Amino acid sequence: MNRLIFYIPLMLFVFVTACQTKKKASKFRFDTPEAGTLVPLGESVPMKLVFPEDVSAFDSVVYTMDGKVMARKTDSTVVSLSTENAAFGSRTLSAKLYHDGEERVAYSNIVVVPPTPERYSFKVVAEYPHDVNAYTQGLEFDGSGALYESTGFESTGQSGKSSLRKVNYQNGEVLQKIELDTRYFGEGLTLVDDKIIQLTWRSNVGFVYNKNTFARTGEFTYGQSKEGWGLCYDGARLIKSDGTSRLYFLNKDTYAEEGFVEVYDDKGPLDSLNELEYIDGKIYANVYTKDIIVIIDPKTGAVEGEINLIGIYPDKADYNNELNGIAYDRNGDRLFVTGKLWSKLYHIELIER
Known part of the structure; x- marks a missing residue:
């Protein structure tokens, strides 16, 4: 068997995987909560972001739920989101990152549910x-x-x-x-x-x-x-x-x-x-x-x-x-x-x- 034939696909796979990993690391996104997370009404949810590798400092991050501003931060610390007054159902989360006059947006969502009946x-x-x-x-x-x-x-x-x-x-x-x-x-x-x-x-x-x-x-x-x-x-x-x-x-x-x-x-x-x-x-x-x-x-x-x-x-x-x-x-x-x-x-x- 020609070992070169075996190694070429393997090398391509490693290359593509590395590119995808790098692209993911450089993307502004939510780490938590994952999209679709069920959250009982009244519980708090940690909103943790993954920041792009090319951003070492930024002006601010604005967090919203269904378009309503929930928090503003000037650092990358985790924000606790309260669902005490949230309506049941899917709630859209966004984080807007302001950096060097540019805006980047990350999205996620949670599903607010009642307590166990x-x-x-x-x-x-x-x-x-x-x-x-x-x-x-x-x-x-x-x-x-x-x-x-x-x-x-x-x-x-x-x-x-x-x-x-x-x-x-x-x-x-x-x-x-x-x-x-x-x-x-x-x-x-x-x-x-x-x-x-x-x-x-x-x-x-x-x-x-x-x-x-x-x-x-x-x-x-x-x-x-x-x-x-x-x-x-x-x-x-x-x-x-x-x-x-x-x-x-x-x-x-x-x-x-x-x-x-x-x-x-x-x-x-x-x-x-x-x-x-x-x-x-x-x-x-x-x-x-x-x-x-x-x-x-x-x-x-x-x-x-x-x-x-x-x-x-x-x-x-x-x-x-x-x-x-x-x-x-x-x-x-x-x-x-x-x-x-x-x-x-x-x-x-x-x-x-």
Whole structure:
């Protein structure tokens, strides 16, 4: 074998690597934090820079987060960045180096997240019959103890009908029911005074019904949120999920979107938010395909609690049988859950872990 043939590629590799190392050393950049670093809200982050080899002295360095000046330095010492008042999500960091009338800029970013949420398990207090043919998408009690339920059908590739129901939760009897046109896939619902508001999945339309007669009295189209998943009511506005990490706030009378909040847990943005319930100032949300309910602060989007419901329904199949349905009985201070095509409705209590 010709050793020269072997050594030429090796020498080229060493040369290229050396050039890259030198180029990196001469570049003005962040050493810490690395781009994408998760930082719990309130913690401080060291901002350490690597200065170019050709810069031995400089006029100043200006540090910013999302364009807001956080510090000015005339030396290369590490700057501590406070996240106490930062918003959740990706925050852009920059450092501007001023030297001999020139400006050089380095960039990085951090992702500010909430602290680790409180963890809960559960205890089943009681269980009740539930229609095993009900593909539950929305669930809510009214003040009289009646349970209202919105259902879809098993999959988009299967024929079927969605429905709106009033149910006797104690024995599972359907007291009142209407079926939606087959082109509509029923999703979340909530109650506002004498009205029922029901979402559809991908049809970009929600329906308004008379609570007593189930007569349809209106409809509305969606805004920025193109799909309908979950819906709840906080007493002043509607809160809507669309399967992403966003929760949208809707006017309770016009149904127009009036803002949104991004939901974050300690690992970053939390998507697949599904059926919703509003309980004591917090939003409880199913996480689609997981036996988990998260407790969200609607002001900040922070996940403050996580309820692990693994094993609650022993007959659960692998597909089209997800946990989905949260209903709170305010008069009795009782929390109920069920799932798609489940034969049981469960009254549960939370156990802090």
